[in-house]
Amino acid sequence: MVIEIIAEGEPIGMQSRILLFDIDGTLLSTGGAGQIAMEQALAAEFDVPMPMDNIPTAGRTDRGIENDVFSRYGIEISDANRQRFMEGYLQRLPDCLSQLDGGLLPGVPQLLQSLSQRSDVYLSLLTGNYQRGAWTKLKYFGIDGFFTEGAFGDLHADRDDLARVAMDLMSERMQRVVAGSEIIVIGDTPADIRCARAIGATVVAVATGIYSAEQLQERQPDLLLTDFRDTERVVSGLLNV
Numbered sequence: 001m002v003i004e005i006i007a008e009g010e011p012i013g014m015q016s017r018i019l020l021f022d023i024d025g026t027l028l029s030t031g032g033a034g035q036i037a038m039e040q041a042l043a044a045e046f047d048v049p050m051p052m053d054n055i056p057t058a059g060r061t062d063r064g065i066e067n068d069v070f071s072r073y074g075i076e077i078s079d080a081n082r083q084r085f086m087e088g089y090l091q092r093l094p095d096c097l098s099q100l101d102g103g104l105l106p107g108v109p110q111l112l113q114s115l116s117q118r119s120d121v122y123l124s125l126l127t128g129n130y131q132r133g134a135w136t137k138l139k140y141f142g143i144d145g146f147f148t149e150g151a152f153g154d155l156h157a158d159r160d161d162l163a164r165v166a167m168d169l170m171s172e173r174m175q176r177v178v179a180g181s182e183i184i185v186i187g188d189t190p191a192d193i194r195c196a197r198a199i200g201a202t203v204v205a206v207a208t209g210i211y212s213a214e215q216l217q218e219r220q221p222d223l224l225l226t227d228f229r230d231t232e233r234v235v236s237g238l239l240n241v
């Protein structure tokens with residue numbers, strides 16, 4: 001009898017590139033569903049009937065947003081309250097997604113399809129979303145199948161710390177020490193660019209979120225894209241940056 005041993009998580013070669021995708025503003029837009037679900041959760045669970053317009057969310061982690069909201073509105077920062085807020089948000093997110101006019105950003109399905117067929121790239125996530133929120137959004141828009149894991153915003157308030165988590169996760173996944181230089185962070189905000197620098201990664205910025213190409217260019221990403229429309233050009237850019 002021949003017993004085949006298949007290693008979990010086949011190691012990829014040194015020439016391979018690890019692509020860490022942000023979600024909101026990079027792969028998809030929820031049309032504001034995420035923020036509205038948070039506002040509804042705050043109103044229902046903590047009696048804080050206010051819009052969150054005065055709290056920045058782009059490029060932030062959900063943990064960081066949570067900290068800001070709690071301290072601004074005098075909600076005690078405790079594990080119980082964190083849990084209550086997150087559950088309230090996750091409960092409302094699916095309805096908000098279906099009520100708002102979100103969608104995948106231009107070229108995203110084609111790009112993920114093309115990248116997933118290559119053996120020299122590995123796709124993962126580096127997102128400020130709570131883990132369950134991230135999967136809810138990816139599933140809702142039908143692109144969850146391109147990813148198996150990632151670094152999520154439940155863990156840290158600071159995106160730079162999340163990037164370090166992602167790097168450790170990739171080392172674990174590849175069963176060797178992964179260097180920052182093998183990683184490309186892809187995101188739509190200055191915070192994505194900064195967190196890539198924190199781990200010595202290459203960074204590709206895409207101007208499909210709230211920041212313009214000019215604003216992103218000021219932070220000097222290694223590559224700046226207006227969007228992902230031209231699949232061939234984007235793939236070539238990602239592989240040669």
Ligand SMILES: [Mg+2]
Nearest residue numbers: 022024025188
């Ligand atoms: Mg984003």
